[in-house]
Amino acid sequence: MNRRRGASALTLICAMAILSAPGLAHAVPAPEPAPGATSLEDVRKQIEDLYHKAATATDAYNLAEEEAKKQSDRIVFLANQIVAGKARITELKNRAGAAARAQYRSGGLPPGATLALSNDPQQFLDGADRLRQGEKATMGVLGELNATQADLQRYAAEASSRWQTLESNRIKKDAAKKEIESKIAAAKALENRLLAEERARLLKLEQDDASRKQTRWLKSGALKDINSKASAAGKLAIAYATRQMGKPYIWGAEGPRGYDCSGLTSQAWLAAGHPIPRTSQEQLRLLPHVPIDQMRPGDLIIYFDDASHVAMYIGDGAMIHAPRPGRFVTVAGAGSMPIKAVVRPDA
Structure with missing residues (x-):
């Protein structure tokens, strides 16, 4: 069946x-024989080989194009992260500066010393609790500032690497494009040398070759x-x-x-x-x-x-x-x- x-x-x-x-x-006008060709079948094989090489280069072009898009998208993401990181660093520095200004307004004494000089025990205890909270907050700000700066350095390094990869893919695309265009141009030049009747025969040769291969495939039991x-x-x-x-x-x-x-x-x-x-x-x-x-x-x-x-x-x-x-x-x-x-x- x-x-x-x-x-x-x-x-x-x-x-x-x-x-x-x-x-x-x-x-x-009557064409010159294709270089190295002795028959229309030879021309067909030459054209087939040229288009096959163009197809191979096309795959390389498409892969480089896809990779270039990925790199571009990642670079845009990194740029946005860098902008956000710089804004966050500015905010954190402002908060650290506000804490320093507050200490200056208290007479320049460290919070611990101010508490030690207090004569009110309850005030001392309340102040000690605020001191612990303030120190924790200050350490948090400094820790986040350091982490954000480290992130910025990492984003910048990755962005630089992505730019290099993007440039590499651009070079690959350019090379593949030249290869594609040269092979397609060579194949078209061979076809353009043919008379109208020969082009029709060339198409018939292509169809006959495909039919022979399909028949062999079917006879092999591939569809069984x-x-x-x-x-x-x-x-x-x-x-x-x-x-x-x-x-x-x-x-x-x-x-x-x-x-x-x-x-x-x-x-x-x-x-x-x-x-x-x-x-x-x-x-x-x-x-x-x-x-x-x-x-x-x-x-x-x-x-x-x-x-x-x-x-x-x-x-x-x-x-x-x-x-x-x-x-x-x-x-x-x-x-x-x-x-x-x-x-x-x-x-």
């Missing part, structure tokens, strides 16, 4: 891919024991993801205009009430893993050895994902790329 469902899903996926193929572009149903949260995540179909892949994007692969999955599960890590690598690292034969709709499939791509399983051997630049959020075969792991956001 599952094999028949898988075959039906594959037919649906292929049909959708054909229906969603972009219209043919106007012909351009998969019969789980989506959880309530999983259904909400799938509903969100499917509503995004047709929107463009945009690297670093989390919607609503477009998405990268992990932007789509993280926002889908956020909409389902389960915030998850932003990047595919962090999703792999931090979310619970499940065996493929226990996979259920809503689970996330992590692809490639470097975990550079992620998609959401929707059942019947199919997944939904944001493929790459130049493509749109769509349904594809869950086995059309090498699966590294399956993770469950609502385990």
